[in-house]
Amino acid sequence: MIDDIKLDAERKMKRAVESLQHEMSKVRTGRANAGILDHVQVDYYGNLTPINQVATVSHSDARTLMVTPFEKSMIAAVEKAILTSDLGLNPATSGNAIRVPMPPLTEERRKELIKVVRAEAEQGKVTIRNIRRDANNQLKELKTISEDDERRGNDAIQKITDKYSAEVDAVLEHKEKDLLEI
DSSP states (O other): OOHHHHHHHHHHHHHHHHHHHHHHHHHHOOSOOOOGGGEEEEEEEEEEEEGGGGGGEEEEETTTTEEEESGGGGGGHHHHHHHHHHHTOOOOOOTTEEEEEOOOOEEEHHHHHHHHHHHHHHHHHHHHHHHHHHHHHHHHHHHSSOOOHHHHHHHHHHHHHHHHHHHHHHHHHHHHHHHHOO
């Protein structure tokens, strides 16, 4: 029973870290990253569709993304979707593809983005602490275990929590390093 609670808590914490990594990938650094366009929605025959379902997004070089729509007729719609997104990017059509240059980040913008990623990391830690609290409450509600077993279970859950909090710190440190890199 205790092992099930620990495994469930660890699985949830792992998903929380993966979710944080996904959210961090959306924050723009100076380099081109295909994940930055993930939330862009394209008007595909009247339906809003994620860009990765109507086009291939790849790296042309370190500062340029190439977006190649699956259908040639979608070039204008994809370009418009990128242009009107909140990313501040200026796509340019070249043949059957769209080039999206990534402008360099200013020092002020880098500092703003660092605040954003720190807030995301803190939210990840809050999620992990909430999972720990729920797991500890589940242990407390078990009537069939002794106080010593409950204490050992709480200690094990705390070790798992510390492990995943350290992973959140590592993800944050890596992203801050990326943002500060010129």
